[in-house]
Amino acid sequence: MLWAARNGVLASWFGDPTGxxxxxxxxQREAAGAPADKVIRRDDPDRFxxxxxxxxxxxxxxxxxxxxxxLKTGQxxxxxxxxxxxxxxxxxxxxxxxxxxxxxxxxRAPIYAIPGNHxxxxxxxxxxxxxxxxxxxxxxxxxxxxxxxxxxxSLLWHRPRPDDGQRLDKARQLRSTPGQQAVQPGPYWxxxxxxxxxxxxxxxxxxxxxxxxxxxxxxxxxxxRPKILITGSPLYVDGRHEPCAIEGGGTVDDIVRDPxxxxxxxxxxxxxxxxRYPVRLDDGxxxxxxxxxxxxxxxxxxxxxxxVDVAGVTxxxxxxxxxxxxxxxxxxxxxxxxMRLPRFFTLTEAExxxxxxxxxxxxxxxxxxxxxxx
Numbered sequence: 001m002l003w004a005a006r007n008g009v010l011a012s013w014f015g016d017p018t019g020x021x022x023x024x025x026x027x028q029r030e031a032a033g034a035p036a037d038k039v040i041r042r043d044d045p046d047r048f049x050x051x052x053x054x055x056x057x058x059x060x061x062x063x064x065x066x067x068x069x070x071l072k073t074g075q076x077x078x079x080x081x082x083x084x085x086x087x088x089x090x091x092x093x094x095x096x097x098x099x100x101x102x103x104x105x106x107x108r109a110p111i112y113a114i115p116g117n118h119x120x121x122x123x124x125x126x127x128x129x130x131x132x133x134x135x136x137x138x139x140x141x142x143x144x145x146x147x148x149x150x151x152x153x154s155l156l157w158h159r160p161r162p163d164d165g166q167r168l169d170k171a172r173q174l175r176s177t178p179g180q181q182a183v184q185p186g187p188y189w190x191x192x193x194x195x196x197x198x199x200x201x202x203x204x205x206x207x208x209x210x211x212x213x214x215x216x217x218x219x220x221x222x223x224x225r226p227k228i229l230i231t232g233s234p235l236y237v238d239g240r241h242e243p244c245a246i247e248g249g250g251t252v253d254d255i256v257r258d259p260x261x262x263x264x265x266x267x268x269x270x271x272x273x274x275x276r277y278p279v280r281l282d283d284g285x286x287x288x289x290x291x292x293x294x295x296x297x298x299x300x301x302x303x304x305x306x307x308v309d310v311a312g313v314t315x316x317x318x319x320x321x322x323x324x325x326x327x328x329x330x331x332x333x334x335x336x337x338x339m340r341l342p343r344f345f346t347l348t349e350a351e352x353x354x355x356x357x358x359x360x361x362x363x364x365x366x367x368x369x370x371x372x373x374x
Contacts, residue, residue, distance in 0.1 A: 001089050003158075005090055006158055007120070008117055010153050010156055011205045013153075014149040014150065015150060017141075017150070018206070019212070019213075019247060022124070022202060022204065022212075022213065025138065025187060028135060029132060029186045035185055038188065038189045038216065039189070039191070040184065040189055040190065040192070042078075042079075044193040047194070048077075048194050049078065050193070051070070051079075052081050052230060052292050053082055054270070054291075054293040055083075055084055055269045055271075055272050055294075056100075056297065057099035057296070057297070058088045059088075062298055063296030064103055066296050067104070071106055074109075078193070079110045080111045081114070081200065081230055082112070082114070083113075083200075083230050083268065083295075084114060084116030084270050085119060085269060085270065086100060086119055087118065087119060087126060088297065091118055091120065091124070092126055093126035093129055093130070096130050097174075101171040101174040107175075110180060112131070113127070114202055115187050115232065116232040116269060117203075117206075117232070117270070122164075123160075125164070127187065132184050132186060133183045133184075196228060197220075199227060199228070200229075200230040200231075201217060201229065202232065207232070209246045209247065211248040213246075214248065217252065217255055218255055221255050221258070222260070222261065224262055225262065227261060229263060229267065231252065232269055233268055233270055234275075236310065237270075238275075239305055241253070241311060253266075257281060257287070259283050265288040267290040267291075267292050272300040273322065274291060274292060274320060274321040275290070275302075275318070276318070277308075277317070294321065302322055303328035305324065307360040315360075323366060325349055325353030325355070328353075328355060329347050332345050332352065350369060350372045351372055351374070353367075354373075354374050358374050
């Protein structure tokens with residue numbers, strides 16, 4: 001699996017080709033008739049609900065375990081958005097049957113998506129076929145100059161199998177009703193739904209934007225309509241600010257914070273848990289920065305998040321799920337089993353919560369009994 005998912009490492013070592021590949025996908029979609037402004041205009045009422053689900057597609061027990069809650073919570077929603085890493089490990093088209101169409105076959109509304117780094121490990125081919133009107137494969141890129149960094153990268157680059165996607169037509173039958181269909185103009189887009197504009201951006205392999213997409217984001221963010229950003233790379237995560245650089249200068253968070261753009265929230269996947277940072281800006285607005293990565297992939301730990309003090313957000317305002325103490329208790333049991341020393345490693349939830357409270361000097365959300373020993 002690590003070898004199949006090697007493209008992220010190669011991009012960081014030998015240069016990231018994501019921006020050029022994305023531009024070719026976008027140009028192909030525009031040539032096929034997709035709107036140049038990449039805006040999906042829906043007929044939604046002024047009051048409605050939609051779902052955002054990050055990091056879904058492993059196709060195993062964790063993904064299927066959350067499906068019943070997803071269906072119950074989402075039964076009256078107008079649509080859903082998958083925020084990052086739709087398919088693990090490398091976004092193969094043939095994986096969409098068990099990791100997208102089958103688990104969400106009973107969700108009766110459309111599903112839109114933005115890609116995560118795992119969807120890019122096969123140059124986004126599977127994602128574009130499923131979400132972008134069965135976009136045909138890209139023609140081969142020009143050959144890089146011999147012995148250049150790009151040439152070395154091309155020799156090692158993971159590419160899809162020639163026969164990948166042969167099972168896709170059969171898988172599509174699981175979500176084939178007219179009400180379930182949605183066509184996107186590309187890997188990044190905006191949705192005008194009721195009173196709000198939802199903007200989805202594609203942060204590629206390394207969590208940044210190319211210049212072309214950055215210019216589009218600035219233009220699409222204009223206007224008085226309230227906006228929500230959906231991104232594959234959260235802007236606040238694990239107590240850190242990750243503003244997401246744009247090629248040529250500036251950051252995504254600069255655009256989100258600009259009062260002229262009227263953003264109310266920025267929601268990102270990639271990290272497999274839930275975190276929320278209500279950041280109060282100088283102009284009096286409060287922007288909700290959310291990590292929404294609990295959509296079905298294995299859960300990332302929260303007990304490793306340090307004491308939060310970032311952009312004026314402290315432990316009083318910060319929220320996460322699972323709670324840090326529950327996360328530590330779970331991992332203590334996990335390592336107890338793996339090391340065959342359960343009595344040495346395992347902590348109860350109360351013990352783990354007491355450890356977190358002492359280590360970080362915080363008041364836990366669920367206070368352990370006073371007799372709990374650290």
